[in-house]
Every structure is written in C-alpha cells, then in structure tokens.
Amino acid sequence: MTALRVPNRLGSHVSVRLRLWLALAALALATLVVGGASWATLRQTSTRLDRLHDQSLARVDDALTLSRKATAVAARAPFLLTIESPFRLQVEAGISKTLLADIRRHLDGQNALFDKLLTEMGGSIDELTTLSLHRIELTDRILRLNAVLAIEERRFAALAREKQKPLGQREQWLTMQRISAVLLGAGRSENLIGIGEFHRNYRALIVELEEDEKPLIQSQLLKLQEIASGRDGLFELRRAEIGRRIRAEAAMNRIRHSTEVINNHAAEITATAQANIITERERTISAIAFASGIIVIAVVLSILMAVMAAAFVSGHVTANLRAISDAMMRLAVGDRSIRLPRGEHAGYEIGKLFHAFRAFRANTLRLDRSNRQLAQKNALFENLYNDMSDGLAILSNDEKIIAHNNRLPKLLSLRATTVRTRTSLAQLLEAGNWTRWDRSEGFADLHHPSGTVVELRQSPLSTGGAVALLSDVSERRQLEEHLQSVRRIEGLGRIAGEVAHDFGNILSTVSTNLHLLENATPERAAHLHHTLANALDLGTSLTQRLLAFARRQRLDPEIMNLNELVTGIEDLIALALDDRISLHIFPASEQFAVRLDPGQMESTLLNLCLNASQAIEGEGNIWVRVVPSGSDMVSIEVQDDGRGMPAEVLARAMEPFYSARPDGTGTGLGLAMIFGFIRQSGGDIKIHSQHGHGTTVRLLIPLWQSTDCSEVMKPAGRILLIEDNMQDLAHARRLLGDAELIEAKSAEEAENLLRDASPFDYVLTDLHLGNDIAGWRMAGEALRHSPDTVIAVVSGHMPENMPEALAQSGRVVSVAKPLDHAALARLTELKSTE
Numbered sequence: 001m002t003a004l005r006v007p008n009r010l011g012s013h014v015s016v017r018l019r020l021w022l023a024l025a026a027l028a029l030a031t032l033v034v035g036g037a038s039w040a041t042l043r044q045t046s047t048r049l050d051r052l053h054d055q056s057l058a059r060v061d062d063a064l065t066l067s068r069k070a071t072a073v074a075a076r077a078p079f080l081l082t083i084e085s086p087f088r089l090q091v092e093a094g095i096s097k098t099l100l101a102d103i104r105r106h107l108d109g110q111n112a113l114f115d116k117l118l119t120e121m122g123g124s125i126d127e128l129t130t131l132s133l134h135r136i137e138l139t140d141r142i143l144r145l146n147a148v149l150a151i152e153e154r155r156f157a158a159l160a161r162e163k164q165k166p167l168g169q170r171e172q173w174l175t176m177q178r179i180s181a182v183l184l185g186a187g188r189s190e191n192l193i194g195i196g197e198f199h200r201n202y203r204a205l206i207v208e209l210e211e212d213e214k215p216l217i218q219s220q221l222l223k224l225q226e227i228a229s230g231r232d233g234l235f236e237l238r239r240a241e242i243g244r245r246i247r248a249e250a251a252m253n254r255i256r257h258s259t260e261v262i263n264n265h266a267a268e269i270t271a272t273a274q275a276n277i278i279t280e281r282e283r284t285i286s287a288i289a290f291a292s293g294i295i296v297i298a299v300v301l302s303i304l305m306a307v308m309a310a311a312f313v314s315g316h317v318t319a320n321l322r323a324i325s326d327a328m329m330r331l332a333v334g335d336r337s338i339r340l341p342r343g344e345h346a347g348y349e350i351g352k353l354f355h356a357f358r359a360f361r362a363n364t365l366r367l368d369r370s371n372r373q374l375a376q377k378n379a380l381f382e383n384l385y386n387d388m389s390d391g392l393a394i395l396s397n398d399e400k401i402i403a404h405n406n407r408l409p410k411l412l413s414l415r416a417t418t419v420r421t422r423t424s425l426a427q428l429l430e431a432g433n434w435t436r437w438d439r440s441e442g443f444a445d446l447h448h449p450s451g452t453v454v455e456l457r458q459s460p461l462s463t464g465g466a467v468a469l470l471s472d473v474s475e476r477r478q479l480e481e482h483l484q485s486v487r488r489i490e491g492l493g494r495i496a497g498e499v500a501h502d503f504g505n506i507l508s509t510v511s512t513n514l515h516l517l518e519n520a521t522p523e524r525a526a527h528l529h530h531t532l533a534n535a536l537d538l539g540t541s542l543t544q545r546l547l548a549f550a551r552r553q554r555l556d557p558e559i560m561n562l563n564e565l566v567t568g569i570e571d572l573i574a575l576a577l578d579d580r581i582s583l584h585i586f587p588a589s590e591q592f593a594v595r596l597d598p599g600q601m602e603s604t605l606l607n608l609c610l611n612a613s614q615a616i617e618g619e620g621n622i623w624v625r626v627v628p629s630g631s632d633m634v635s636i637e638v639q640d641d642g643r644g645m646p647a648e649v650l651a652r653a654m655e656p657f658y659s660a661r662p663d664g665t666g667t668g669l670g671l672a673m674i675f676g677f678i679r680q681s682g683g684d685i686k687i688h689s690q691h692g693h694g695t696t697v698r699l700l701i702p703l704w705q706s707t708d709c710s711e712v713m714k715p716a717g718r719i720l721l722i723e724d725n726m727q728d729l730a731h732a733r734r735l736l737g738d739a740e741l742i743e744a745k746s747a748e749e750a751e752n753l754l755r756d757a758s759p760f761d762y763v764l765t766d767l768h769l770g771n772d773i774a775g776w777r778m779a780g781e782a783l784r785h786s787p788d789t790v791i792a793v794v795s796g797h798m799p800e801n802m803p804e805a806l807a808q809s810g811r812v813v814s815v816a817k818p819l820d821h822a823a824l825a826r827l828t829e830l831k832s833t834e
Contacts, residue, residue: 026305033298045284071259078252086133096125117258120417124251124258125404131248138241145227145234146187152224152506153180172209176220179205183228186238192256195238197561202228202235202807282681391470399424402465411454411470425468446470509535557681559595559704559825563587566626569602573609573624580619583609589628592634595704596681604674608638608697611671615642615695632703633683639696645689715790715828717761722750723776726770732764732819747774751781759786762827764819767795776803779812787811791829 044459156177160170179202186198203796209221228234233458393401393406400423410417412432429446430437434458437445446454455473461468513528520528570585577583605624612622622640629635671687678685682702689695719736722744723729729743741755744750747769754760763782765777775793780803782789789811793802806812813830815823 027302031302033294038295045288067326071263079121086136090129091722097122100125104163117261121255121258124254128248128255131244131251135241135244135248138237138244141232141235142187142234146184148227149180149184149187149234152220153177153184153493156180156220175205175209176224179209179221179224182233183224186228187234189238190242193240193631195235195242199235202554205375212335234782270677289306324540365554389471390455391468393425393468393470394461394467395425395466397464399426400427401425408470411472413448413450413452415510445473503539506535506539557595557597558823559593559821559829560598561821562592562594562626562636562701564625565598565601566605569605572602573606576610576615577622581613581616581622582619584621584623586625587624588628588634592626592628593704594634594701596701597677600677604635604677604699605638607674612638612640612642612697615644616640617643633700634703635701636699637696638699639694641694644691644693644695645687650687650689715824715831718742718758719762719764720744720750720753720760722747722763722765722769722775724766728766728794728817728819735819735821735824746770747772750778754778754781754785758787761831763789765791765793767793767798776806779806783809783811790827792823792827 010125018354088238100118103118156173159165160173160177162170165173168817182198182201182205186195186202189195189198206221206225230236267758375500388407391405393404393408396402412428412434414428414432425524433449434454437447443460444456444460446456448454451474452472453474457471457472458466459469475724476826509534513532517525517528567585567587570583589694609622609624613620616622620641622638625637625639627635672687675685678699678701684700686698686700687695688698715736716739718740720742721729721732721736723732724745729745733741742753742760744753750765754763760782763778765778767773769775769778775795779793782791783806787809791806792815793812794815794817798814798816801807802812802814811830813826815826
C-alpha cells in the first residue's frame with residue numbers, strides 16, 4: 001500500500017475534531033429549532049382541522065344526509081300518484097313512511113321546524129295514498145261501465161243497420177247508439193270541462209227520446225240512464241275520479257314544497273360551513289407564514305454557522321491540499337491502494353482537488369443515476385408484464401413462444417409446467433382444449449368447454465414476430481346477452497297492452513257464446529261450439545307465439561322457412577305498433593331455407609319495426625319484404641316512410657351506446673346488437689337512409705338450401721315416439737312421414753321398448769307424461785342403452801335448463817311444441833355430426 005509523506009505540524013490548541021463537534025452541535029440545535037417550529041405549526045393546524053370537522057363538516061354531512069333522504073321521499077311521490085295496483089301503492093307508501101321515520105330518528109327532535117315539515121309530509125303521503133286508492137277504485141268501476149257501454153253501442157249500431165225495421169225505429173236505435181257513444185266519450189274524458197260537454201250532449205239526446213213510449217226503446221233508454229245518472233252513475237264517477245286526482249296532485253306539491261324547505265336549510269348549513277372553512281384557512285395560512293419566518297431565520301443562522309465552521313476548519317487543512325489532490329487524482333484513475341498520513345502540507349492545489357472531486361462526483365453520480373433508472377425501468381416493465389390482468393406472449397416469426405407473463409397459464413387454465421413444455425401458442429390451445437374462432441385479421445375468440453370466452457389480439461412487431469394479448473371476455477359476452485334479453489323483454493312490454501285487449505275480446509266471445517248455449521237449438525249450438533273453438537284456437541296460438549318470442553336462451557340456430565318466420569311474427573309486430581302505422585308483409589314467391597336462431601330473428605324484426613315506428617311522425621307505413629339476393633343469399637328489407645337519418649347519424653348508427661333519440665330513452669345498443677347477431681349468423685346488414693325520405697334496413701342472410709323447408713333433412717332410421725296426447729301424436733306422425741316409427745303412450749311402455757328392443761336412432765319424448773315429468777328420465781334411459789341415440793325432449797312449457805348430465809352428453813336437445821320441420825332438421829344435423 002502506497003503512502004504519501006505529509007509534514008505534521010501542530011495547529012491551535014483546540015483540536016479539529018472538537019471544533020467539528022461544536023459546529024455539528026450548533027447545526028443540530030438549529031435543526032431542532034426548525035423541527036420544533038414545524039411541529040408546533042402542524043399541531044396547531046391539526047387542532048384547527050379537528051375543530052373544523054367537528055363543528056362544520058359534521059353538520060354539513062348531517063344536512064346533506066337529511067336533504068338526500070327528503071329528496072328520496074319527494075322522488076317517490078309521483079309513483080304514488082301513477083301506480084294502478086292497490087297492493088303496490090301500499091308498499092310504496094310504506095317505503096316513503098319508512099324514509100320519513102329514518103329522517104325523524106336522524107334529527108332526534110333537534111329541530112322543531114323539521115318536525116313540523118316531516119309531520120306535514122307524512123300527512124300528505126297518507127292523503128296521497130288514500131286519494132290514489134279511491135281513484136283506482138273509481139277507475140276500475142268506470143272501466144267496467146265503459147265495457148258495458150261498448151257492448152251496447154255495438155248492439156245498437158247493429159239494430160240501426162237492420163233494413164227490415166221501420167225507418168223511425170232505426171232512427172231511434174241510431175239515437176241510442178249516439179247516447180252510448182256520448183257516454184263512452186265521457187268515460188274517457190280527462191277533464192271536467194269535457195265531461196260537462198258530454199253531459200249536455202247526453203241530456204239533449206235523452207230529451208229527444210223521452211217522448212217515445214215504445215216499451216223496447218224505453219227499457220233500453222232506462223238501462224243507459226241507470227249507467228249514466230245517480231251517485232254511482234258514469235258522470236258522477238268521472239267527476240269524483242278527476243277530483244281525487246287533482247287533490248292527490250296538490251298533496252304531492254305539498255311534499256315537494258316541504259322538501260324544498262329542507263334542501264334550502266341544508267344549503268344554508270353548507271354555506272355557513274364554507275365560510276368557516278375559509279376563515280380557518282386564512283388562520284392556518286397566517287400560522288404557516290409565521291412558522292416559515294422562524295424556519296428561514298433558523299436556516300440563515302445555520303448557514304452562517306456552517307460557513308464559519310468551514311472557514312475555521314479550512315485554515316487547518318490547507319497544508320494537506322497537495323497530498324489530498326494527488327490522492328484524489330490517483331483515486332480517480334482507479335488506484336485504491338493509496339493512504340494519507342496525518343499532517344499538513346503547504347501549497348495551492350485546491351484547483352486540482354476540486355477538478356478531481358468534480359470529475360469523480362460527476363462520473364459517479366452519472367453512473368449511479370443511469371443504474372437507478374435502468375433498474376426502475378426493468379422493475380416497472382417486469383411488474384407490468386407479470387401483474388397485468390391479461391395474458392401476454394411474445395411470439396417468433398414461426399409463432400413459437402419466446403416469453404410470456406405469469407397470467408397466461410392461469411388465463412388458459414393450464415399449469416406453468418404445461419406452458420414450458422409447449423413451444424407454440426397452437427399447442428397451448430390444444431393442450432387446454434380451447435377452440436379458436438377467427439373473426440378478422442389479428443382477432444380471434446377462444447372458447448372453452450366450461451363456457452369461458454377469451455379474446456385473442458395478435459399484433460406484429462417491427463423487429464419481427466408478434467405480441468399476443470389474451471383477455472377474458474366471458475362477463476362482457478354475458479352482459480351483451482343480458483342486454484339483448486332486456487331488449488326482447490322491452491319489446492314484449494310494448495305489446496302487452498294490445499295482447500291484453502285481444503285476450504279480453506277472446507274471453508268476451510267465450511262468455512257470450514257460453515251464455516247463448518244455455519237456450520240454443522242443436523243447429524245453433526253447433527255453430528256456437530265452432531265459434532268457441534275458434535276463439536280458443538286464437539288464444540292458444542297467441543299464447544304459443546308469446547312463449548316462443550319471450551324465451552331466453554343462448555344463440556341456438558335452426559333450419560327454418562324464412563317466409564314462415566316473417567309471416568308468423570306479423571301478429572306480434574302489429575300489436576306492438578300504434579294504430580296510426582300500417583304494417584305490410586311481403587313474403588317471397590319461392591321458399592328459402594336458412595339456418596339461424598328463430599327467437600333472435602323475431603326479436604331483430606320486432607326491434608327494427610319499433611325503431612321504424614319511432615321515426616314516423618303521424619300516420620305512416622312499414623314494409624317488410626323477403627327477396628332473393630344472388631345465388632346464395634336472401635335478404636329481409638324493413639322499410640319505413642319516416643323522417644330518415646341525417647348523414648352524421650347514419651355514419652354512427654352501428655356504434656354501440658350511440659343513440660339519436662331526442663327523448664334520451666334509447667340505449668344505443670339496438671342496431672349494434674342486431675349487427676352482432678346477423679354477423680354471427682354469417683350474414684351482413686346494410687342501411688340506406690336519407691333525411692326526410694325514410695330508411696331501409698337490409699338484412700343479408702346466407703341460404704341453407706333453396707328448397708321447400710318441409711323436405712329439409714328429415715330423420716331416417718328407427719324412431720321411438722313417446723307421447724300421451726293423441727293430437728300431438730298424430731301431428732308427429734304426419735311430420736315424420738315414412739320413417740320407421742315405434743310409438744309409446746306411457747313411460748312404462750317406453751322403458752320396456754328401450755330395454756327389450758334393438759337400439760333406436762332417434763327418441764322423441766314428451767317432457768310431461770301424465771302427471772309425471774318423465775321426459776328427462778326417458779332421455780337418460782335411452783342414452784344408457786345406446787349412447788349414439790339422438791334424443792329430443794318436447795314440451796309446451798320447457799324449463800330454462802336441462803339436467804347437467806344430459807347437457808354434457810351432447811346428444812339431447814330441448815324442442816318447444818308444436819314440433820316442426822326445423823326441429824327435425826336440427827335432430828338430423830346433430831346425428832350427422834357423429
């Protein structure tokens with residue numbers, strides 16, 4: 001080890017070490033002063049903030065909580081005014097009273113004004129509830145009278161049109177019809193002025209008929225007068241119903257006024273708290289400024305003491321400058337064996353010392369800084385790489401996996417050892433039993449038997465190879481399916497009113513014909529029975545259409561006749577549209593077979609027609625056409641004569657969550673979901689629209705087979721048909737044609753055939769056999785005897801899910817009654833996949 005000789009000279013009697021300790025003590029004292037001032041200021045600030053929180057913020061929180069709950073009570077008041085169900089009205093009123101009770105508990109009697117307001121709000125809610133209950137009762141009675149008047153009006157009109165009656169008598173019946181129409185108008189009027197006008201017209205018509213003494217006319221007139229006059233008459237009921245509605249609105253306004261008073265009080269408390277906060281802020285700023293001054297003074301004193309200590313010490317180390325500078329230079333070039341003895345040395349080498357020190361420090365800091373930055377970047381990239389929620393893989397040009405993050409094995413449900421032993425992404429997908437569906441360039445969906453869906457996005461790298469990003473999109477797909485179901489339910493809601501009207505007509509027909517059957521002749525009874533059968537068939541057909549349309553299931557494509565699907569949905573679309581809109585259905589002249597989900601297709605057509613109706617102002621038309629499009633496609637065109645779409649709206653029509661409805665009711669998902677369904681079914685969608693000239697939406701669907709759907713893929717081979725309903729059994733025979741058909745009318749008979757006979761190619765079983773839900777058991781028994789058998793479980797009320805064991809077999813399907821050619825084609829297709 002090399003040593004430099006330095007002359008050792010004595011300095012002052014006070015050692016450098018002691019002087020340094022004194023300087024350090026002075027600096028420590030200054031630091032304590034700075035810290036003490038800072039601590040005192042912070043403690044004072046903390047105390048003020050605590051006091052501010054206790055005095056102001058807590059009151060603001062209480063006031064805002066009170067305002068929010070009062071607003072919630074006011075927000076529920078309109079629902080009490082519009083609810084038509086007495087039970088639901090009582091429930092909503094109870095909820096509002098519960099909210100008021102919560103507010104009272106929160107106040108705990110601290111504010112007399114609020115107690116009074118809450119008491120008034122409670123009384124208003126009780127009054128609103130009572131008035132609404134009376135209004136509902138009156139409305140029900142008025143509707144019953146309107147129903148009777150509607151029947152009488154039609155009967156009077158029919159009597160007035162009988163040409164064999166004398167002209168005078170026909171005129172009297174016509175006057176009776178006018179009286180019925182006036183009473184119907186009074187029953188539907190929405191204000192007292194209108195009711196008064198209808199009452200005057202009624203009195204004028206009554207006077208016209210009062211002089212007629214014919215018994216028939218007088219008895220009918222008396223019946224109408226009983227409906228219209230008296231305390232329980234139509235006019236008094238309508239006046240009472242409107243009066244209660246006006247009083248209920250007044251009660252709701254009182255609730256709103258009380259809520260406004262509470263909200264204004266909360267605003268005053270908030271403003272007061274804000275003023276207190278501003279005052280405390282100014283005080284805190286002053287305290288901080290004072291502490292800052294103390295800190296600055298202490299820092300200046302510390303600097304002065306440090307300078308004095310440095311000057312004092314430097315006088316004793318000047319003699320060692322040359323030795324130190326030489327040592328620093330040698331240290332800078334890498335010689336770490338140098339040592340310096342104690343002593344002093346005269347000379348002026350301070351420049352070399354600074355130069356060497358700066359060079360050494362600059363190089364060291366630069367190197368340390370670079371190392372720290374590199375380490376931070378590496379750590380950041382590694383954390384991002386391994387902690388990201390998506391799977392990431394770096395691929396070579398031949399799609400070999402170069403690197404991957406820790407999320408990739410978990411996302412693909414694989415062990416880490418499995419990923420290490422597979423060198424390519426395709427091998428990983430095969431090992432995890434994933435099915436890859438390519439969507440477009442760089443995008444694909446990976447489907448797992450468990451139902452998990454992973455989205456694969458693959459992008460090329462500029463240096464060669466590619467990066468693959470895998471994201472679990474199962475929840476997003478489920479949300480899309482849920483939103484699609486919501487739109488289907490919304491469509492059903494639109495037609496619910498019209499369906500109720502149709503069922504009312506059906507029930508009226510049944511009731512009338514049953515009444516007429518009591519005294520009918522045999523010939524007349526046969527005609528009445530036929531009318532009853534037609535009404536029941538209409539109700540059954542409407543019920544089956546609604547059940548088929550409202551079912552909720554995953555995309556389940558079937559082979560079907562497109563003309564039959566379009567014409568079959570006509571009644572539901574017509575019910576959903578306003579009377580001002582005319583619907584025109586034009587099926588194709590030839591039959592087209594397509595393969596898609598019928599429920600989703602019906603929902604698509606209904607939503608397109610509803611969108612078209614919303615674009616029509618006043619009266620208008622909607623046309624639905626089925627037309628061929630080339631040799632392998634067929635198109636459904638939905639056209640309207642509404643206002644059309646501007647170019648900027650048309651350009652964004654397919655964007656998710658974009659809605660151009662001015663009332664803000666649109667979700668912006670309708671056309672996007674239709675686009676996704678059509679593209680998933682192998683088709684495309686095109687929109688042509690011009691502002692002011694209507695819109696045409698064209699759905700392009702690939703043809704399955706351009707022949708009659710009744711000849712498409714019928715099952716062939718031995719078929720076991722298990723059905724206890726003779727009509728359904730005969731219908732199935734007609735559909736199956738010349739197939740080798742063995743029939744069983746009970747579960748016991750079917751079990752014997754499955755056990756003793758040779759295996760069947762197909763088994764078609766009703767879910768409900770007698771009082772036993774035996775369909776699933778028959779399916780399991782058939783699979784036990786022959787795993788290759790294709791089974792269809794048929795029912796008019798099919799549960800949403802089949803047993804897990806049957807679903808996993810892949811050989812059992814659920815079919816809704818009535819059985820049709822599309823369902824048979826589905827069975828044949830499933831059999832052909834063996």
